[in-house]
Amino acid sequence: xxxxxxxxxxxxxxxxxxxxFLYGPILTIGILSFxxxxxxxxxxxxxxxxxxxxxxxxxxxxxxIWGAFGRSTTLGLMVMITTVVVSVMAGxxxxxxxxxxxxxxxxxxxxxVIPSILISxxxxxxxxxxxxxxxWASSGFGAQLTWTLPFGLLIMFAVFNxxxxxxxxxxxxxxxxxxxxxxxxxxxxxxxxxxxxxxxxFTLSYDEFARTLLTAxxxxxxxxxxxxxTTNVTTPVIYALGTLTTLFSFLVIGAxxxxxxxxxxxxxxxxSDAGSAL
Amino acid sequence: xxxxxLRNRHVLGWLQAAPLTxxxxxxxxxxxxxxxxxxxxxxxxxxxxxxxLWDNYDFLFSSPVTYKxxxxxxxxxFITWALTLAIGFTVAYFLAFxxxxxxxxxxxxxxxxxxxxxxxxxxxxxxxxxxxxNGIANQTLISWGVIDEPLEWLLYSDFSVxxxxxxxxxxxxxxxxxxxxxxxxxxxxxxxxxxxASGLQTLVHVIVPLTTPGIMIGTIxxxxxxxxxxxxxxxxxxxxxxxxGRLISNDIALLQYPSAAATAVVLLCTVxxxxxxxxxxxxxxxxx
Numbered sequence: 363x364x365x366x367x368x369x370x371x372x373x374x375x376x377x378x379x380x381x382x383f384l385y386g387p388i389l390t391i392g393i394l395s396f397x398x399x400x401x402x403x404x405x406x407x408x409x410x411x412x413x414x415x416x417x418x419x420x421x422x423x424x425x426x427i428w429g430a431f432g433r434s435t436t437l438g439l440m441v442m443i444t445t446v447v448v449s450v451m452a453g454x455x456x457x458x459x460x461x462x463x464x465x466x467x468x469x470x471x472x473x474x475v476i477p478s479i480l481i482s483x484x485x486x487x488x489x490x491x492x493x494x495x496x497x498w499a500s501s502g503f504g505a506q507l508t509w510t511l512p513f514g515l516l517i518m519f520a521v522f523n524x525x526x527x528x529x530x531x532x533x534x535x536x537x538x539x540x541x542x543x544x545x546x547x548x549x550x551x552x553x554x555x556x557x558x559x560x561x562x563x564f565t566l567s568y569d570e571f572a573r574t575l576l577t578a579x580x581x582x583x584x585x586x587x588x589x590x591x592t593t594n595v596t597t598p599v600i601y602a603l604g605t606l607t608t609l610f611s612f613l614v615i616g617a618x619x620x621x622x623x624x625x626x627x628x629x630x631x632x633x634s635d636a637g638s639a640l
Numbered sequence: 641x642x643x644x645x646l647r648n649r650h651v652l653g654w655l656q657a658a659p660l661t662x663x664x665x666x667x668x669x670x671x672x673x674x675x676x677x678x679x680x681x682x683x684x685x686x687x688x689x690x691x692x693l694w695d696n697y698d699f700l701f702s703s704p705v706t707y708k709x710x711x712x713x714x715x716x717x718f719i720t721w722a723l724t725l726a727i728g729f730t731v732a733y734f735l736a737f738x739x740x741x742x743x744x745x746x747x748x749x750x751x752x753x754x755x756x757x758x759x760x761x762x763x764x765x766x767x768x769x770x771x772x773x774n775g776i777a778n779q780t781l782i783s784w785g786v787i788d789e790p791l792e793w794l795l796y797s798d799f800s801v802x803x804x805x806x807x808x809x810x811x812x813x814x815x816x817x818x819x820x821x822x823x824x825x826x827x828x829x830x831x832x833x834x835x836x837a838s839g840l841q842t843l844v845h846v847i848v849p850l851t852t853p854g855i856m857i858g859t860i861x862x863x864x865x866x867x868x869x870x871x872x873x874x875x876x877x878x879x880x881x882x883x884x885g886r887l888i889s890n891d892i893a894l895l896q897y898p899s900a901a902a903t904a905v906v907l908l909c910t911v912x913x914x915x916x917x918x919x920x921x922x923x924x925x926x927x928x
Contacts, residue, residue, distance in 0.1 A: 366738075369839065373734040377748070380731050383807065384755050387766035390776065394769055404769045405776060452660040460653025466661060467925065473668045475860060475915055477868025479888050480904050484671020487678055487897060504667040511663060520928035565757035572871060576892065585761050592765060592875065604762040611758040619750070 388608055395601035403598060414602035427603065430587040433498055437583060438568040440503055445510045445563030446556055452511075453518025454544070474512035478572030481505050486576035501577040506567045513566065514559045521555045554622050561618040565611060672908070679901035688897050696902035706887075706903075710910070713883040716798075716873070717866040720805040724862050725855065727806070728813025732854075733847070735814075736821035737829075749818060756811045764804050764875050771795035771803075796878035804876045805866055812861035820854030820927065821847070856922035860915060867911050884910075 394401075398409025418427060452470075456463055485505050489496045496502070529551065533543040549556075571585040578586055584607060591600050654661075682691040700706050731752065739745045755763065770776050771794040778790040793799055824847065832842040870885025884907045891900035 367839070370738045373730065373738055376730055377734045380727060380810075381751060384752065387770055387807070388755075388758075388763065390769050391762075391766045404772050404774050405779065448659040448663065451656045451658075455653045455656035455660075458649040458653040458656075460650040460657070463653065463657070466657055466664075469664045469668065470660070471915075471924065472912070473664055475864035475868075475911060476668070476672075477864070477870075477885060477904070477907055477911060479868065479870050479885050479892075480675060480908055481667065481671055483888065483892060483897070483900060483904060484675045485667060487674045487901070488670055491674070504663065507663050508667045511660060515660070516924075516928060519925055523926075523928055561757065569757075569759040569761075571761055572868075585759055588759070588761050588765075589871070589875075592761075600765065604759075604765055608758050608762055612754070615754055615757050 388604075391601040392605045392608075395598055395605040397598040397601075401598060403596065403601075414597065414599045415606070417597075417599045418602055418606065426582070427584075427587060430582050430584045431607075433581060434568050434584040437498055437503060437506070438564045440499070441506050441510055441567035442560050442563035444503075444507060445514045446559050448507075448511055449514030449518050449559050450549075450552075450556065452515055453522055454548075456515075456519070457522055470512045470515050473508045474516075476508075478509070479575075481508050481573045482576040489577075496577050496579040498574070498578040498581055498583055502574050502579070502583070505573040505577040506570050509570060509573055510563045510566045513562045517555060517559050517562065521552050525551070554625050557618055557622045557625070561615065564618075565614060568611070568614075675901045675904050675908075678898055679905050681898040681901075683896050683898045686895060688895075693898075696898050697906075699899070700902050700906065709882050709884055709887050712881065713867055713885075716802065716805065716869075716883060717863050719802055720809065720866045721859060721862050723802070723806045724810045724813045725858070727810050728817055728858060729851075729855070731810075731814050732817040732821055733843075735818055736824075737847075752814050753811055760808055761871075761875075763808060764872060767800065767804060767807070767876070768795065771800055796876070796880055798877070798881060801873050801876045801881060804872050805869075808872065809862050809865055812865065813855075813858035816857040816861075816927075817851055817854040820851050824850050853922045853927040856918055857924060857927060860918050863914060863918075864911055867914070868907070 394403070394405070394407070395414055396410055396412070397407060397414060398411045399413040401408035456467070482505065485501050486496060489501050494500075525548075529547050530543050533547045538546070569585055570583075571589065574583055574586060582590065588600070588603060588607070591603070678688070679696055680692050680694070682689050682693050682695065735745055735748055735752075739748060768775070772778070773790045773792070773795075775794065777794055778787075781787045782790070828846055828850075829842055832846050837845070867883075868885055869883065870889045873881055873883045874886055874889070884903065888900045888903050888907070891897070891903065
């Protein structure tokens with residue numbers, strides 16, 4: 363291996379600074395959430411305590427944090443499952459280059475790039491005019507799907523662009539039906555990527571703000587609750603909440619990454635499951 | 641007959657795409673149509689009524705505020721784009737061409753993408769202890785003797801707005817640029833070197849042209865996210881700056897839905913024109 367050029371060290375330092383820039387602020391509020399009871403929103407630390415975390419678990423003066431957490435998690439799971447199923451189906455559909463697929467593709471891209479406030483406003487107006495109540499599980503759910511589905515679809519494109527069609531041909535040649543080919547050949551091969559789609563589905567929904575704003579109704583999701591707190595809470599309790607929900611996000615991300623890794627390992631160890639479909 | 645129909649790829653394709661189509665019809669197309677309709681409606685102080693009026697558009701285009709706010713929106717988008725591109729390209733370049741082990745490459749790439757899956761609101765809030773009057777930045781600069789008094793423009797200014805945008809959205813540049821760089825055939829770089837190209841020449845004449853699709857995809861993400869934003873500007877400027885998104889959300893808060901809808905229509909057209917131009921340079925489906 364030849365020696366590293368000087369540019370390597372300059373770029374490595376730049377990269378390190380970038381990572382610091384990404385994580386520095388969140389680490390800071392992580393530290394500040396351990397402020398003493400008398401501490402404020404900035405340094406210096408006024409003692410060290412779990413006071414603000416304890417505050418979160420007591421009867422809330424500031425809002426319904428745990429209810430919001432429950433709603434966000436439920437909604438995240440709903441969006442995750444829907445995103446995986448709908449994206450896979452759409453991914454399979456787009457391989458067929460059916461008539462009008464171009465139009466549908468551009469609709470999905472529009473869904474991704476449209477300013478979120480338009481979705482919020484439009485969905486809110488429709489529910490309003492139809493005399494329906496906006497609710498996080500109906501209008502909020504649909505509004506979030508307009509954000510997660512395009513990501514799921516783009517991942518499916520990336521997956522199928524790399525998919526070796528000869529596996530399917532082999533299955534067909536051996537007499538597998540279209541459904542058997544999908545169930546026993548295509549789905550197992552793309553399974554690790556589906557974990558990725560699920561990760562996008564859950565986390566993007568869990569943290570979604572702009573599209574949920576006018577569509578969640580009277581029961582807030584967690585990001586809405588936190589944003590509400592920014593205007594009227596001036597104690598480190600908001601940092602404690604930020605630290606907890608970020609830790610939760612890291613946990614979820616870690617679980618998904620672990621899942622991908624385990625599937626990869628199992629696959630490497632077990633080799634093929636040929637014949638199990640018979 | 642039924643089985644034949646199911647074997648037709650157009651029919652089967654639409655069947656498999658039906659769930660996606662339904663969601664997009666119900667929560668993308670219908671809302672856009674609704675906004676266009678409502679943009680012609682009238683409003684009283686507390687309600688809206690169906691009509692066909694050009695008043696909302698007349699007011700929008702005759703108000704100097706509109707032009708100022710659209711200009712600010714473009715300004716934020718352009719500055720953020722330039723910064724995220726410079727940072728994102730450098731980071732992706734380092735990862736793709738200077739890190740030699742695939743495992744480390746993936747690990748560092750994940751390190752860069754993980755914040756994308758966490759809350760934007762929290763990531764914005766987390767700048768406050770840094771930039772405030774008594775924040776870390778001011779305290780550090782004062783202790784170093786660089787400044788005597790705290791800088792006021794660190795928080796609640798254009799500076800903090802753009803800082804937050806760069807912080808939130810650089811990932812959207814890193815990921816697609818890294819993706820296209822990883823697909824560059826390494827033998828092309830060797831060929832350039834063998835023919836006597838310097839590192840810089842290889843970068844400018846080989847890597848940048850081959851990375852253009854990734855840059856375009858990143859650009860689409862960053863530009864649309866910044867142009868459609870209403871929350872970062874509000875939060876990071878302490879409501880002292882405005883962009884188009886805030887204009888819309890202020891109207892919504894005042895229940896002036898028709899006026900909000902008219903602004904939204906103009907914003908949507910602006911964004912779609914920008915995207916249409918960018919899409920001429922890249923075929924997204926091929927690049928993934």
